[in-house]
Structures are given as C-alpha cells and as structure tokens.
Amino acid sequence: MVQRKIKGKKGKKKIAAAPLAVKKPEQKKVTNPLFEKRPRNFSIGQDIQPKRDLSRFVKWPKYVRIQRQRAILYQRIKVPPPINQFTQCLDRQTATNLFKLLDKYKPESKAAKKQRLLQRAEQKSRGREDAPTKRLPVVR
Template sequence: MTRKTKKNPLFEAAPKNFGIGQDIQLQTDLSRFVKWPEYRLKVPPSIAQFSYTLDQNTATLSNSSTSTAPESKVEKKAHLEATAAATAYGKDKDVLALIEAEKVSLVVLAHDIEHIELVVFLPAFCRKMGVSYDIVKGKARLGTVVHKKTAAVVALQDVRSEDQRELATLVSASKANFTEYEEQRRLWGGGLRGNKSTQKLRKRAKASGQNANTANIGKL
C-alpha cells in the first residue's frame, strides 16, 4: 500500500517546459567543458620595467636613511604651514615640479604600486629631464625612508654631506641599470604560464617520456 504525500496548498507545482518557445533554460557554467586556447598576455615595456629592480646590496637607500630621526611636532607644523602657503600661491613642490626644475638628485620608485598608471610615465619623464631614477622592491621599504607605512615615489633633493658619497654610488648604479640602459626599456614582459598550467604540462611531458627541462614549459 502506497502512502500519498500531502501537498501544501500554498505552493502550487509549476513544472517547466524547456521546449522551443517555452521556458528559458537557466544559464550554467560550462567553462570546464571548454578547451581554452594556449595564449598568454604580453606586458608592454613601460609596465614590464617595474619588474626589474635594484638588488638588495645596491639598494642601500633605506639603511642609510632610517638613522635620520623623524621631524618633531614643531618641525612638522612649520613644514605643513610652508606647504600650505606654497600651495596657495601655486608653488607646490611636488615630485613632478622638482623633476621639471631639475632640483632632484635621484628619484626612487616602488615596484609594487597598485595604481601603476599614476607613475608609469615617471621613468620616461626622468630620462627626458636628465634626472636619475631607480626602482626598488617594496613600497613598505621605501616608506621607511620618509617614516611612513608606504611610499610610491621618493625624490631626494637635499642630502647631508656625510651621505653624499653613498648618494653618488646610488646615482651611478641607477644610471647603469635604468637611466642609460636602453635594452631594458624595449623588453616585453609576461608571456609566462601560471604555476598550475606549468605543473600540468610538466606531468604530461613526464608521462610521454620527454624531458621536462627541454619541453619548453613556461615560455611563449
């Protein structure tokens, strides 16, 4: 004997008909059934240059500058008042104005800036104005120079006499690695597979008997 299930009168059954001209079928994710083409995006040279940074031994800017004590409350108040007065008269000394006036000895940029479009033009602008620049790893490390949590760009204008020798070393290294290095500005970046895709191709090459090192994995 079969027991009949009681139907709730508040909810009426409305079966769907997915025939032609009837109910619209719900969209489902079919990406796992798609064989995606093997293409990898290329990064233009203006953005790819931010992946080339100074090595840790050369980038000694933060080590020499962290010994400088932060400004006191009185000095900070005077600094803010001077900045506000300069802004009111249209003489705000930001990084672009200092570079344009050629009053900067060195411009340092961080490589992990979130909004890269805000600073992507600075290397070309520095080369045009004849100002040395370099790119270092970590905006947090660069922030320690100006006693902040993070910093995207730091311009060195006035340096103590005892740090002039170290500044000259940094400027020469910046010219050799960035300002006067023509080949780096023409190199395209990207074109590499992800870690998951690389491991998959490596397993496939190993199963087929090929050498994983000569399977040209990870390059375009």
C-alpha cells in the first residue's frame, strides 16, 4: 500500500480590514416652510395614476410576431446536427453548379448497364478477348 502525504488545506489570504471611515456630517437641505409636502394617494377617487409603459401590450404586426416566435422556438428546441445542416443551404447559383457537376458523376442507369453488357456479350460471341470495361468515377 502506497502512503500519501496528506496536505493541509491552504488558507485563503485575508484582506486587511478597511480603516474605520470617519463619517462626515451631512448638511440638511434647506426647505421652504411655505411649501407643504403632500404624498400622492393613488387609491380610488384620489390622484390619477402615472402613465404606464404599455408598449409590451401593443398588437404587433403578424410578421413581427411570427419572427419572434420562430426565434424563441429555435432557442428552445435542440436540433440534431444532421437535421440542422439543412438550415444553411447553398445559394441558387452555387447549387446549380454543384448539381451539374454531380450529374456528370451519377451512377450508371439500368438501361446503360444493360447496353454495356450486351456490347461485351457481342464482342465475346465474335471471338474477341473479354476485356472488362473500365469503371468510370461515380458519386453515390
């Protein structure tokens, strides 16, 4: 059994206490005795209540509501990465270029395969060597 040295807890450094602050005598504000302070009373039949900020309760346009709700839903939902990749798609021009490129490398159709095998069979029946055709590069 390996013995380990038990280290004591390292104490945090204590910060020196601030010296006792000498309080400055506060000067009282001079008030005019002719003006009497009357607190406002907002109960029924008394003072009018102050205007509240009601901008939150405005009927917003539909497109504003929809875009806000969509933003909240996107925050709440946890989307798996394979699905989330479709939120960022290529622009139209790049997409057309990509599909043109992929079209050149698409797999052989059943009709083309049948045609190729028929040509091989004809060559074999004529007595030529059966040379396998080269496979073209394909994106699947």
